[in-house]
Amino acid sequence: MSTPVPAIAVSDLHKSFGHFQAVKGISFDVLPGEIVGFLGPNGAGKTTTIKMITGLLKITSGTIRIGGLDNRKHLAAIKKKLGYMSQKFSLYALLTAMENIEFFGGISGLAPHELRARMHVMAEQVAPDVLRQKIQDVPPGIRQKVALFVCLLPEPEIILLDEPTSGVDPEARRNFWNEIYGLKKRGKTLLVSTHNLDEAEYCDRIIIIHNGDIVASGAPDELLRRHQQVNIEALFENAIKNHGQN
Amino acid sequence: MGRIKAIIVKEFFHILRDPRSLTLVFITPLVMIFILGYSISYDLNRIDAVVIDHAQSRWSKALSETFAANRIFVIQSRAADTGNPLSLAAAEQLLRLGKIKEIIVIPADFSRRLNAHGQSEVGLVIDGSDTNVANLVFQYTERILLEFTAAMKGSGQLLKIDTKIFFNPEARSQFFFIPGLVAVILLMISAMLTSLSIAKERETGSISLLFISPLKSGEIVLGKTLPYIMVALLDGVIILLFARFWFGIPLRGSLIVLMLFALLYIISGLALGILISTIAPSQRVAMLATLLSTMLPSFLLSGFIFPLDSLSPILQAISYIIPATYFLRIIRGVILKGAELKHFLFEGVMMIVLSMVLLAAATSKFNQQRKAVQ
Numbered sequence: 001m002s003t004p005v006p007a008i009a010v011s012d013l014h015k016s017f018g019h020f021q022a023v024k025g026i027s028f029d030v031l032p033g034e035i036v037g038f039l040g041p042n043g044a045g046k047t048t049t050i051k052m053i054t055g056l057l058k059i060t061s062g063t064i065r066i067g068g069l070d071n072r073k074h075l076a077a078i079k080k081k082l083g084y085m086s087q088k089f090s091l092y093a094l095l096t097a098m099e100n101i102e103f104f105g106g107i108s109g110l111a112p113h114e115l116r117a118r119m120h121v122m123a124e125q126v127a128p129d130v131l132r133q134k135i136q137d138v139p140p141g142i143r144q145k146v147a148l149f150v151c152l153l154p155e156p157e158i159i160l161l162d163e164p165t166s167g168v169d170p171e172a173r174r175n176f177w178n179e180i181y182g183l184k185k186r187g188k189t190l191l192v193s194t195h196n197l198d199e200a201e202y203c204d205r206i207i208i209i210h211n212g213d214i215v216a217s218g219a220p221d222e223l224l225r226r227h228q229q230v231n232i233e234a235l236f237e238n239a240i241k242n243h244g245q246n
Numbered sequence: 247m248g249r250i251k252a253i254i255v256k257e258f259f260h261i262l263r264d265p266r267s268l269t270l271v272f273i274t275p276l277v278m279i280f281i282l283g284y285s286i287s288y289d290l291n292r293i294d295a296v297v298i299d300h301a302q303s304r305w306s307k308a309l310s311e312t313f314a315a316n317r318i319f320v321i322q323s324r325a326a327d328t329g330n331p332l333s334l335a336a337a338e339q340l341l342r343l344g345k346i347k348e349i350i351v352i353p354a355d356f357s358r359r360l361n362a363h364g365q366s367e368v369g370l371v372i373d374g375s376d377t378n379v380a381n382l383v384f385q386y387t388e389r390i391l392l393e394f395t396a397a398m399k400g401s402g403q404l405l406k407i408d409t410k411i412f413f414n415p416e417a418r419s420q421f422f423f424i425p426g427l428v429a430v431i432l433l434m435i436s437a438m439l440t441s442l443s444i445a446k447e448r449e450t451g452s453i454s455l456l457f458i459s460p461l462k463s464g465e466i467v468l469g470k471t472l473p474y475i476m477v478a479l480l481d482g483v484i485i486l487l488f489a490r491f492w493f494g495i496p497l498r499g500s501l502i503v504l505m506l507f508a509l510l511y512i513i514s515g516l517a518l519g520i521l522i523s524t525i526a527p528s529q530r531v532a533m534l535a536t537l538l539s540t541m542l543p544s545f546l547l548s549g550f551i552f553p554l555d556s557l558s559p560i561l562q563a564i565s566y567i568i569p570a571t572y573f574l575r576i577i578r579g580v581i582l583k584g585a586e587l588k589h590f591l592f593e594g595v596m597m598i599v600l601s602m603v604l605l606a607a608a609t610s611k612f613n614q615q616r617k618a619v620q
Contacts, residue, residue, distance in 0.1 A: 051454075054454075054458050055457075055458060056454050056457060056458060076460075079458055079459070079460060080460065082458065084454075084455070084458055086451050086454055086455065087451075088450065088451045090450060090451040090454060090455050091452070092452060093450070104455070104459075107456070107459045107460070107461050108460070109460060154460075
């Protein structure tokens with residue numbers, strides 16, 4: 001049986017800002033249909049890596065392939081495959097939730113009737129009067145829902161979520177991960193960055209990054225067994241300690 | 247003391263570690279002193295004038311020659327196309343178009359009155375749309391007439407001056423300043439609208455979503471420009487109405503003609519704003535850069551405060567790439583002189599060229615920036 005082409009293939013990726021090395025030659029794959037958690041503390045290099053995958057940041061060296069295509073040569077084609085939800089959600093504060101959705105639908109090239117059809121999904125989850133409020137006035141959980149919704153509007157195959165659960169309450173986090181499972185069932189590939197280590201249990205595989213280096217990667221259960229740890233927090237601390245000693 | 251020292255040290259760190267703001271702090275005074283040093287001058291290097299000599303006598307010819315011999319006056323007596331002597335009506339049309347600043351009229355009885363009464367009159371018609379320039383033109387003319395009189399003193403003859411100020415007969419400085427201010431404010435507001443809008447998108451991170459969307463850079467630039475054209479045009483109408491009804495500035499020409507040129511002018515301002523936003527990392531820097539790059543040249547190098555003829559050749563050359571230079575001529579022409587569309591074909595073409603160049607540069611720089619991060 002042939003190995004599937006990775007949805008995301010990162011090889012020897014480096015990123016420097018002046019003398020500071022933010023990403024130090026990391027390599028990893030994300031297979032189609034997987035949920036991969038990109039775990040690490042703030043400043044570990046998660047956002048930098050995700051921004052390089054989207055093409056928002058220039059790669060210092062190394063390669064990134066999306067569905068087999070080099071993202072430096074085929075960015076236009078790759079953009080059609082990728083969905084990206086940024087750390088700050090990056091919605092327009094003075095537009096209502098509905099207007100944000102209409103705007104992002106518009107720039108994605110969705111026809112109005114397609115957009116209306118999709119809106120039913122959102123209307124089932126969020127009350128219409130909330131959708132008519134300015135995005136700056138709605139709770140973070142709703143902002144998060146809207147941000148994910150607009151990210152999914154172009155029906156991307158691969159979804160990059162940068163710290164999607166930061167700043168939202170535990171219930172909203174659980175609901176969010178349920179939505180992510182729903183996406184996996186629809187065949188989507190997801191790379192989700194988080195500094196909440198307890199979210200590792202939701203992932204098929206995790207990649208732990210620290211100071212721009214990958215310090216551990218694999219399925220959560222397998223990693224716990226391999227490193228003889230009882231939970232992800234302990235595994236994380238152990239991996240960082242060992243990495244520091246090396 | 248220790249607490250104050252902590253604040254001082256922190257502030258120095260802020261100053262030294264923000265290279266763009268630091269550059270602005272040190273470069274701006276140098277640019278200002280350079281531009282101001284060369285532009286603040288009330289000397290005129292050139293006065294275009296028409297002499298209409300109805301007398302055609304020895305004395306009138308001598309007076310014409312005195313003006314022609316002066317290095318500042320550039321005298322025209324005949325029509326450029328036919329070669330015939332210019333009529334007063336034709337000269338007034340040149341005055342309306344801004345081609346000349348003064349008409350010197352020597353009456354038919356000039357020499358007869360000189361010989362008979364020992365004195366005669368010279369008529370001056372001066373473009374008063376720029377009160378400063380009008381004053382200077384009068385002073386320069388008066389000086390030449392005094393010299394001419396001095397040369398004639400042997401015969402004891404004197405000249406009297408009969409002056410008419412066209413377009414602003416009361417020499418109200420508001421007539422001169424307010425149209426200029428409209429031009430400066432409109433450019434500043436237009437540029438600020440787009441520069442702040444894009445800088446804000448950068449600060450909030452929403453520009454990332456535009457960058458990774460299928461949108462082309464040209465589409466983003468156009469999409470950012472078109473709504474603000476309407477906002478700035480409305481702004482222009484409000485400012486003009488305020489000028490008309492609050493300051494009593496007349497509108498002698500067509501509002502439609504003025505708004506047509508304002509549209510071109512606004513496009514150049516909006517494109518300039520986008521260009522600025524590509525180098526400004528924050529809204530604060532974008533605002534400062536917009537203020538400097540619109541107000542300074544528009545005030546000093548467009549002919550608003552100081553006549554272009556008084557600028558050094560280098561600054562005169564720079565004035566040709568400043569949109570306010572052209573719009574200022576148009577707005578003063580339409581408002582004060584009732585000039586029409588056909589009178590500003592050159593200015594219109596130049597404004598179209600400048601708008602297109604600025605839009606192309608803004609799109610290209612925006613695209614470069616988008617690629618630079620990729």
